[in-house]
Each structure stands twice: as C-alpha cells, then as structure tokens.
Amino acid sequence: xxxxxxxxxxxxxxxxxxxxxxxxxxLNHDAMYWYRQxxxxxxxxxxxxxxVNDFQKGDIAEGYSVSREKKESFPLTVTSAQKNPTAxxxxxxxxxxxxxxxxxxxxxxxxxx
Amino acid sequence: xxxxxxxxxxxxxxxxxxxxxxxxxxKTLYGLYWYxxxxxxxxxxxxxxxxxxxxxxxxxxxxxxxEKKQQSSLHITASQPSHAGIYLCGADGGSQGNLIFGKxxxxxxxx
Numbered sequence: 001x002x003x004x005x006x007x008x009x010x011x012x013x014x015x016x017x018x019x020x021x022x023x024x025x026x027l028n029h030d031a032m033y034w035y036r037q038x039x040x041x042x043x044x045x046x047x048x049x050x051x052v053n054d055f056q057k058g059d060i061a062e063g064y065s066v067s068r069e070k071k072e073s074f075p076l077t078v079t080s081a082q083k084n085p086t087a088x089x090x091x092x093x094x095x096x097x098x099x100x101x102x103x104x105x106x107x108x109x110x111x112x113x
Numbered sequence: 114x115x116x117x118x119x120x121x122x123x124x125x126x127x128x129x130x131x132x133x134x135x136x137x138x139x140k141t142l143y144g145l146y147w148y149x150x151x152x153x154x155x156x157x158x159x160x161x162x163x164x165x166x167x168x169x170x171x172x173x174x175x176x177x178x179x180e181k182k183q184q185s186s187l188h189i190t191a192s193q194p195s196h197a198g199i200y201l202c203g204a205d206g207g208s209q210g211n212l213i214f215g216k217x218x219x220x221x222x223x224x
Contacts, residue, residue: 004155033211042117042201042214058211090155101146102203102212104155 002027004105006091011110013078013085021076021108023091029103030096032074036060037088037107046089049074078110086112115140117202119215126192127223134187134218136202142182144205146212151198159187159200189220197222 004025013019025032031050035043045058049068063082068074074093078085088109092102116139126132136145144163148156160169162178162185169176173190189196199219203212 006155040216042216043203043212045211045213048211088153092156101158101161103158104148106155107153109153 004091004093004103006089006105006108008108009106011108013110013112015112016080018077018079019110021078021089021091021110023074023076023105024072025074025091025093025103025105026072027093027095027103028071029093030071031094032068033092033094033102034058034064034066034074034076035090035092037090043090046076085110115204115213117204117213117215119200119202119218121218122216123219123221125221125223128193129191132189132192132220134200134220136185136187136215138183138204140183142178142185142204145176145178145185146203147176147185147187148201148203149198150201150217156201192220192222194222194224196220 007022033048034046037043044060046064047055047058047066049055052068052071055066055068063079065077088107090107091105094102118137120135146161147159150156160176165180165182167178175188178185199217201214201217203214
C-alpha cells in the first residue's frame with residue numbers, strides 16, 4: 001500500500017540535543033513538506049522540497065534543517081537552536097506544487113524535557 | 114498574506130443532527146481543501162474545490178465553494194460519532210506551493 005510513514009510516533013529530547021524526525025513516502029511524489037502544529041493553531045510550514053537535492057524555507061524554518069537526498073525521504077532535524085520545539089510535526093507529500101492535494105503522515109509528537 | 118478563518122472554533126452536536134462549518138479567506142481561493150484530523154494523528158483528505166459554485170459530496174459530507182471563491186462551507190448531514198474530530202480547511206498558498214490552513218473546527222458528536 002502506498003503512503004507516508006513517520007517515525008517515531010513519540011519522541012522525547014533533552015534540552016540542547018538535536019533530534020531527527022523521519023519521513024518516508026512511496027507514492028512517487030516529487031514534493032514533500034514539513035509542518036508544525038501547536039494546540040489551537042493551524043499548521044505552519046517549516047520546510048518544503050520540490051525535487052531531490054533542493055529544498056526551501058517555509059514560514060518558521062529557524063532552528064530546523066532538512067535534507068532531500070532521495071525522492072522518498074525528507075528527514076527533519078530539530079536543532080538545539082529551536083527555542084520551543086515541543087509540538088506535533090506532520091510530514092506531507094504531493095505529486096507537484098500546484099493544485100494537488102497533499103497526503104499526510106501520522107505525525108510525530110516531540111516533547112522536550 | 115492570505116489567511117483562512119474557520120467558524121465555529123468548536124461545535125458539539127447531538128447524533129443525527131446536521132451541522133455546517135465555514136472557512137473564509139482573505140483572498141480569492143484558487144484551490145480549497147478540506148481535511149479531517151483525529152487528535153494526535155495525521156490529516157485525512159476529504160475534498161478539493163477549485164471552481165466557484167462547485168459542490169462535492171462524499172457519503173454524508175458536502176462541501177461548497179461560493180461563486181466569489183472566498184468562502185467554503187462543509188455540511189454534515191445526520192452526524193454520527195465517527196464524524197467527530199478536527200476539520201481543517203487549507204488553500205493553495207501561492208508561490209511556495211504549500212497549503213495554508215485555518216486553525217480548525219473541533220467537532221464533538223454526542224450519542
């Protein structure tokens with residue numbers, strides 16, 4: 001079955017540590033996205049990638065980094081520079097950038113202790 | 114920048130009742146998407162609307178995009194507990210290709 005997987009489901013991190021969230025898709029989609037969701041808030045775009053080896057900053061990229069070495073994979077690293085990293089992180093993909101619904105993974109809940 | 118406002122923020126209905134959720138945009142909508150989210154889970158795509166006046170239905174859920182393409186409504190007929198969750202509208206965000214989202218409407222259905 002095609003879809004998007006994110007791992008782990010829950011992640012705990014100590015302050016000052018970097019942590020990487022995994023996102024994999026087997027839908028053969030070109031575009032991939034990372035969003036952050038906070039309680040009572042909509043989704044905010046962190047980074048997106050239109051094609052392998054290319055990615056762009058979204059609205060809240062500070063303190064995050066990404067890579068897109070393979071079409072299927074778009075990992076997100078939350079660095080120690082991110083001042084308030086506790087949140088629900090959602091990865092999505094779409095066939096292209098325009099007029100295409102995005103398919104979402106199940107999310108990763110990151111908690112900083 | 115474009116903003117999406119959803120109303121109401123939360124809604125509690127008795128099972129079997131009808132309900133409507135609205136999504137209003139600050140700019141013309143060129144693609145409007147409705148998603149449903151269970152707490153702590155990913156978003157499930159419901160429907161996409163592009164043309165003014167367009168209406169789509171899936172099971173007991175109907176979504177419409179008004180003629181001026183600045184507002185969409187999601188209507189659920191004869192609500193069931195399985196309809197409970199958070200409904201989010203999203204719109205094509207322009208050059209970045211991402212979607213911008215409303216803050217969501219939390220729906221609870223009482224048996």
